[in-house]
Amino acid sequence: MNKKRIYIADDHQIIIDGLKGLIIGLDEFSLCGEANDIEKAASDLASLKPDLAIIDIRMPNSTEGLKLLQWAVKNKISTRIVMLSMHQDLRLLQDAKNWGAKGYLLKNTGKEELFYALRHIAEGGTYFFEIPANDLQTEIVFTPKELEIIKLVIAGCSSSDISHKLGISDETVKVHRRNIRNKTGASNMAELLIRLNEIGYTF
Amino acid sequence: MNKKRIYIADDHQIIIDGLKGLIIGLDEFSLCGEANDIEKAASDLASLKPDLAIIDIRMPNSTEGLKLLQWAVKNKISTRIVMLSMHQDLRLLQDAKNWGAKGYLLKNTGKEELFYALRHIAEGGTYFFEIPANDLQTEIVFTPKELEIIKLVIAGCSSSDISHKLGISDETVKVHRRNIRNKTGASNMAELLIRLNEIGYTF
DNA sequence: CAAAATATACCCATTTTTGGGTATTTTCTA
């Protein structure tokens, strides 16, 4: 039997080592590499062509793990990708699914569920964490401009900062921010940051 | 040889399982329990009296892992406690050290360093991650009232919200918030939330 | 193409925040 080759990308080495420790005990898998950042992960995926990859959805340098997923899909990497997330968030999950991930697991998933998911995905299936109905946030969809502005908001920019950086009117920025606040249900900047964090934005 | 008994508390099950997978391979340690929240961890520490405990410095329900450390020290728990943190932060590290932790490890620590630390601590030593000199933030010390207000700030409260909740003048709250902003170098609420997050506050 | 969604930019008024200041009481600590 040829073992399926697994690749792991996560900025926390302890998680990589932990996953390795767990997977080493399994007969059907072998480990073929690891990375702490998406640049190394991308080049490794291209050269090693693993069967599976477990990728943290959040990675350092503000470049999210989703970017790596998108890159892999665009470059027709055959590797079946499982996203690993801290957040029980429908938006992130659906983003992952829409971009072609084969799975979405939470970091507080136990090893049995992890093993089941890996086996299932290796055999051609998918495994997406089932978000409890009561936690079903109505999925928040931001427009491209809103996403641009969110990036600057979580960098600590004020409205006028943003208007200068984007070369648009201060008033327009205010409108976008109001819409973003309304979508997230936040009534001030502090709350907005909190909501964005819950939804999976890193700052 | 009697194995040292290790306890693990972390809100991410995958980290617990990962650590377990790593530690199981070691001769000198055995695992005696685990928890995803500080309540269970506290009662387990009291009843199981492990030799070592690896505790996530950040835990859910806004009750930090540091609280567990403080509780353990106050209750004269003999267990030698190692704090596990995502943040390379001097304040957190020193808080841990001051409260009697025997170690402070980052989640992106590799397994070799982890093993070395565990062995060293088990033998009566301490192991604190060496924060690079260039990353040495001047340690920020908040006063008790400031910490109270920070808690409410990262819950999304405005100044008047806080003044009502604490039963003090709106103006006093403003002063505290100004001092907090000055200490963190933030010039608005969004920046403050970002800085607090960097320093290790969860919201 | 037509409709819908998005981005643009302004209007208004109110509230909140920000950045200074002073000053008194309380609490901690050397």
Added chain:
DNA sequence: TAGAAAATACCCAAAAATGGGTATATTTTG
């Protein structure tokens, strides 16, 4: 106990944020 640190609360004024509105291009999509 004397001095330092912290908490209290006010002053002022400028800047920013909030919450509501209207209106018009532009872009996307069925």
